[in-house]
Amino acid sequence: MVSRVIPVEPFDLVIFGGTGDLARRKILPGLFRRYCSGQMPSDARIIGAARTDMDDAGFRDMVAAAIREFGGGRSCDDGTLDGFLERVGYVAVDAKGEGGWKELASRMRDEVPVRAFYFSVGPSLFGDLAERLHSFGLASEQSRIVVEKPFGHDLETAKALNATLAKHFDEEQIYRIDHYLGKETVQNLMAVRFGNMLFEPLWNAQYVDHIQITVAETVGVGGRGGYYDKSGAMRDMVQNHLMQLLCLIAMEPPARFEPNAVRDEKLKVIRALDPVLPHHIVRGQYAKQGDEPDYRTDVENPRSSTESFVAMKCHVSNWRWANTPFYIRTGKKLRARASEIAVVFKDAPHSIFGEEAGRHSNVLSIRLQPNEGMTLGVTIKEPGPGGMRLMDVPLDMSFAEEFGPEAEEVPDAYERLIMDVIRGNQTLFMRGDEVEAAWAWTDPIIEGWQKRGDFPKPYDVGSAGPEDSLMLMHRDGRKWREIKD
Structure with a gap:
């Protein structure tokens, strides 16, 4: 090809x-x-x-x-x-x-x-x-x-920034860049959803048990300590990158694939997000381990209460996603560098194979990094004699394997987005009202833990984050997917 x-x-x-x-x-x-x-x-x-x-x-x-x-x-x-x-x-x-x-x-x-x-x-x-x-x-x-980014530090500053730009440029001239939206797999997510009859009828609360969005990093704050300690994982990652991924997963089909039609649907998702309850939020801060310094050393602030990890349980209150939880997490100095969206479908309503066959769920995994691609997990019979034993196997579509050397020629996010600017195509860029709506949802969460005096939980470098984040899932009878390269 x-x-x-x-x-x-x-x-x-x-x-x-x-x-x-x-x-x-x-x-x-x-x-x-x-x-x-x-x-x-x-x-x-x-x-x-x-x-x-x-x-x-x-x-x-x-x-x-x-x-x-x-x-x-x-x-x-x-x-x-x-x-x-x-x-x-x-x-x-x-x-x-x-x-x-x-x-x-x-x-x-x-x-x-x-x-x-x-x-x-x-x-x-x-x-x-x-x-x-x-x-x-x-x-x-x-x-x-x-x-x-950052497009402001909160709703007030985002509005001021938008107003400043609007004095000199129309909205159609402003391209707010979020490089996550330029990734090949993110755009393929829209192709998979809206270009295949196989998935769209199942893309709702009736068939989806829950959705996980993970953006994990192995690095610390590096030389960004001064900026990061004033922002934290919530402002640096959740309010923009993870929010955009959630929108693309949850949005309704736009009338056509054009900038304002797509961004209108994303905006509806943000406005449908429920406020997050305090016990549905886990904040963490990486601790010293061996020669690895802790977060406070990295940012040179021995009393810092800024989070380097956050996990949350969110709900989108509309007909498509009623009572379907969205679990999101992001953090630094975790076990592996990995970004993944996992759509976990519900179990079959009745198993004809008995309890000994175990529980088996179909999972659509969209990998953003590394090794961009998609995997659909399906249940089959385990080969060999001895009765009907079930196992899960992946139907894998890795870009590197599917397209061979040509996969290396796929433009990276910045390449694609800069060329979209030259073309005048704003589809993959955030609109001003999107940014403000995201801050309107984010600000009360941050204000809530500041008023409560919450401190982030320590977690080991190279782990999956604080133990409390595991409990966030375990309380619901679920578990996070393993973070791995």
Whole structure:
């Protein structure tokens, strides 16, 4: 099977924060891979912009080094890299001042149909950048801006951020990026749900026992301690990444696959979420183990009460999901790096094989990382004589196995989403009212544990999280799926 790559229109893309970590690790290598695939037109231009005093040649050297380190093995020695670097330039700008903006404006081309600005900077600079783009004549009705999370710290700041951006850009010009939505498997989830008659009739409370969403990391907070200790797992992961995954699992079929139709259905799910009861929330904080420092050491705050782990039991109050629990969990320094959505179907209403056959449930597992793919567990007879013994086996669709070497060519999340920005396709981006609705649900949960004075439970590095998170499931006669690579 040969994948079809459709070139995008010519564009000027300015990356504010172009010398930063995200640009080096994801944005620039992703653009290089799109160039290698033939998707980037010959007259596309990429301009890095940051405070650092640097010329075009210096920036190109930095970009080349980033691609060699993070480019995913793409060849850099056959002239391809040189061809890409010819499209790259740099302007030093002051986001809060006047410096560099006239030069940046002089670099922009009026004849190019697409002009995009990637705000790979902290949210505190979003307003300054938006204002200067307009005051220096860089933005037009066709311009697009890309903003990274966090989209606020709570509902109040999210509303203020949306209002700031709305002063200068229409909602159709704002692309709030959540890289989880760019993953191939996440989009395949919609294809599996809405493109197969096999699943959609079963996708409801009558047939689904419960749903688990797990995003587990083996790393700690690393160099993000200052930011993370003010945010925690709830703000950093649940309010955005896990919320988006829950929406895609739970939403109704949109009338058509277009941006506002899809986002309308996601918004309905968020607004249908019940408030979470205190005994349905477990917070954790990784503890010191051997040479591994604890969370408080990593964030340099010996009295921190911020969670590095959170597990919750949620309910979506609508006809499709009445009384069907959604269990979500995420944490750092856990047993394995794994992201999975598991749809656990109900047992057969009556077993003709007797109690000795045990309980067997069908599970649809959607793996986001590592080894993206889907597995459907089915029950069969165990081979051999000796009666009817049942066992569960997977019907596996691993992208790497199914598509072979071509699976390596599947664009990563940032590649896909940046190209969607250039195309003007907002389907996989969050709308402003989605962000605000997510915070409206999240804020009371955080306020609740602050008022109660709850402290996170310690858990061992390399474990599955606090023991209380296991009890969250055991009380309901269920258990978490094993976290494994």
